[in-house]
Amino acid sequence: MDVKKYNLKKVGGWLIALCTLLLLMIDLIAWPQIKACRIGVPGFFAVEAGLFALLVFYTVRMIVREKAGKSTALGNLIQIVAKYEFLIEQLVSRDFKIKYKRSVLGVFWSFLNPLLMMLVQYVVFSNLFDVKDPSIRHYAIYLLCGIVIFNGFNDCCNQAMRAITSNASLITKVYVPKVIYPVTKVLSSSINIVLSMIPLLLVTLIYGLFRGLYISWAVLLIPVALVFLISFAVGMGMLLSSLMVFFHDIEFLWGVISMMWMYATPIIYSVGLLERHGAQWLANLMQFNPMYHYVTFMRTIIIDGCSPAISEYLICLICSVLMLAVGGAVFHKTEDKFVLYI
Amino acid sequence: MEIIKDDNILKIEHVSMRFRMANDRVTSIKEMVTLLLKKKVEFREFWALKDVSFDVRRGEVLGLIGRNGAGKSTTLKIISGILKPTEGSVWRGGNIVPMLELGSGFDYDLTGHENIYLNGAILGYSKKYLQSKYDEILDFSELGDFIHVPIRNYSSGMLMRLAFSIATVVNPEILIVDEILSVGDENFQKKSHARMMELMNGGTTVLFVSHDLGQIRSMCNRVVWLEDHTVKMFSDAAEVCDAYRI
Numbered sequence: 110m111d112v113k114k115y116n117l118k119k120v121g122g123w124l125i126a127l128c129t130l131l132l133l134m135i136d137l138i139a140w141p142q143i144k145a146c147r148i149g150v151p152g153f154f155a156v157e158a159g160l161f162a163l164l165v166f167y168t169v170r171m172i173v174r175e176k177a178g179k180s181t182a183l184g185n186l187i188q189i190v191a192k193y194e195f196l197i198e199q200l201v202s203r204d205f206k207i208k209y210k211r212s213v214l215g216v217f218w219s220f221l222n223p224l225l226m227m228l229v230q231y232v233v234f235s236n237l238f239d240v241k242d243p244s245i246r247h248y249a250i251y252l253l254c255g256i257v258i259f260n261g262f263n264d265c266c267n268q269a270m271r272a273i274t275s276n277a278s279l280i281t282k283v284y285v286p287k288v289i290y291p292v293t294k295v296l297s298s299s300i301n302i303v304l305s306m307i308p309l310l311l312v313t314l315i316y317g318l319f320r321g322l323y324i325s326w327a328v329l330l331i332p333v334a335l336v337f338l339i340s341f342a343v344g345m346g347m348l349l350s351s352l353m354v355f356f357h358d359i360e361f362l363w364g365v366i367s368m369m370w371m372y373a374t375p376i377i378y379s380v381g382l383l384e385r386h387g388a389q390w391l392a393n394l395m396q397f398n399p400m401y402h403y404v405t406f407m408r409t410i411i412i413d414g415c416s417p418a419i420s421e422y423l424i425c426l427i428c429s430v431l432m433l434a435v436g437g438a439v440f441h442k443t444e445d446k447f448v449l450y451i
Numbered sequence: 452m453e454i455i456k457d458d459n460i461l462k463i464e465h466v467s468m469r470f471r472m473a474n475d476r477v478t479s480i481k482e483m484v485t486l487l488l489k490k491k492v493e494f495r496e497f498w499a500l501k502d503v504s505f506d507v508r509r510g511e512v513l514g515l516i517g518r519n520g521a522g523k524s525t526t527l528k529i530i531s532g533i534l535k536p537t538e539g540s541v542w543r544g545g546n547i548v549p550m551l552e553l554g555s556g557f558d559y560d561l562t563g564h565e566n567i568y569l570n571g572a573i574l575g576y577s578k579k580y581l582q583s584k585y586d587e588i589l590d591f592s593e594l595g596d597f598i599h600v601p602i603r604n605y606s607s608g609m610l611m612r613l614a615f616s617i618a619t620v621v622n623p624e625i626l627i628v629d630e631i632l633s634v635g636d637e638n639f640q641k642k643s644h645a646r647m648m649e650l651m652n653g654g655t656t657v658l659f660v661s662h663d664l665g666q667i668r669s670m671c672n673r674v675v676w677l678e679d680h681t682v683k684m685f686s687d688a689a690e691v692c693d694a695y696r697i
Contacts, residue, residue: 113577199572207560278555283573284532284547358479445535448528449470 115191117175117184121168128164131333132157138326139416146419153419189286196285197293204268204297219304223260224312227253234377242382247322247412250313254408255376257309258334259400261302262342263367268294269346270363273354277451287444288437291350292343299339306331313411325414334406337425341399344432347440354443354450374400399428454511454672459544460625460656461507461530466539468500468525499525501681502539507625509544512657514671514688516664516695521677523660527627530658545624545656548574559603563594563613566602570617584620591646592616593639608635619646625656668692 136143136157143153171184190197209215231249245251272290273280280287310324317323353359375383375395383392395401402424409417500522507513515523528534531547556573557566567588571581589598592612602610611634628651634643651657651670661667667674667688674691676684684691 195578196572196575199569203558203561203565203569206565207558210560279573281528281533282555283549283575285573285575356480358481362480448534 113191113194115187117172117187120187121172125165125168128161132161134329135333135416135422138330139419139422142416142418193285193289197289197296200289200293201297201300204294205300208297208301216304219301220308223253223257223305224308226256226260227312230256230377242379242385244381245379247316247320250316250322250412251379251408252377253309253312254411255374255404257302257305258338258404258407259371259374259376261298261305262338262345262400262403263371264301265295265298265339265342266345266349266363266367268298269342270349270353270360272346272350273447274350274357274451280451281448287447288347288440291346291440294350295339295343295346299335299342302335302339306335309411322412323414324411327410327413327415330410330416331407333422334403334410334425337406337429338403340429341403341432344429344434344436347436348432351440351443351447354447370398370400373398374404376404399425399432402428454508456508458509459506459542460509461544461658462542463506463526463530464504464540464542466500466503466526466529466536466541467498468522468529468534469537470497470499471495498680500529500536503677503680503682504539505675505682505685507656507658508672510654510656511672512651512659512670514667514674514691515658515660515677516662516667516674516691517677517683522680523677524629526677527629527658527660531627543625546575547625547627548621548623549627550618550621550629557602557610557614560601562601563592563598563605566613567598567617570614574617574621580622588616588620591619591642608639611635612639615643615646619643619650621650623655625658626650627658629660630662664692664696 143150146153148156167181167183171181174181175184209218212218214221227249230252234252235248269291272294273287276290279285280290310328313322313324349359349363380392380395380401383389383395402421406417406421406425409415409421503522503526505513515526517523525534527549529536530541530543531549532541532543556570558569561569567585568578568581576584589595592598592609592615594609594613597605597609602613605613615634628647634640651659659667659671671688673686674684674688675682676691676695684694
């Protein structure tokens, strides 16, 4: 049985090509925002070139070190993916299949669920309670964006949280890098997030015909928003799944925290509303809520039809990277002890 | 395959494993906090293995014997990489496939067909390998058309047959066998027993745990005898078996 390996040169090439494409797209669509940003156009390009150079440097370093027979963190990661590619594929497809296996409508629930939620909340919050802020345009779409992003994230976390404990029988018998379990759970839930973009865009399209909301080129930035969100979820998933092994209380605690988090995120209300009610400090605090940034990112793309401000990209990037680092560190530090506790 | 004296595929060197047992396993924050406040979190140390060393030659069948709790399972878990030893090191010269406890990787909502691929992936087989072995697995399990039915509808005999068929289409460099498995009705038991024998005599390196001294004596080249968490004797099969019996 030979171990499958990727050609690092090829993978590196793809990595660089993909990032180039992504950056070019951002440059193109976010041109007005680039011109308006604080550091100016040359400053922006300097930062962008710096990030790109860093990527190229690491990729080249990885390839060079591989040739010299030494390993790098990135190279190791890529080879783990290569070695366990088939397992990852199987686990992701299992989770996805299982989710709707015994339901009649099957995968349509991925579309229906956010739509129905939106409908209920729209009726409740635009008729029963008036939390609408006059500054919010297109409240239905505003709600839908928030619901899709937050529920997607919440679903990822709930699935990933039990990744280690529910696979206990395997972990104690076969050696597989344990990080595969939470990551595949997040990935299979991410398929749902990606699928829920279809009703989001469809509803926006139909709604827009009547209310004058048009989809613009900015929707090409949706993948950027999803990459930020999913990597944040992966970090959170790693953190939760490893904590869960040691303290089963996390399961119940997270139920409360995620609800708090949902209300702390402007899904049904807006930050403007907080300000109007004199809760300026809450509005200021909102800056520290990563979910607020992801939700706002999505709304800017869909409702405003333009790219978010450049600072938003940076904040989202930092949140995702930070969460990945924290989750990864905690997971790595505790994974050897999992077997003893599950 | 000829067994050459210094051609090792596995080296276990001075491996010790310490478990820390809290008085009660604490699994909630509340418990942890109250215990910490009372300063009652004491750990009792327990050495499951103490300075265990042996080596395995390429192509040999190595037996592991010892009473319950002597450390056989812990040794196997350390060799397969599931547990990290507290001290010492393990050197592996090939990939290791454990013979899974039957059915431990199954997902009951998936069909038998899907489970073959899932389980195979967990054991580290490639897609190609599984595709080429699929018919063999299906044949051996005698499941026929039931293979496309979710396995929650299987009888326990069918489940065991499927599990056994997946577990034994292995082609690893090192195979870990924890007791010889024979499952199902009489006919299938004979068949599965024959399959196990074929696997173990087929030239791969095998680590074999059993309580059946007769089996050990007839199949193993050398035997490790574990007692009181350490190696009591490590020598040729006949010699160890004679000593063990007394």
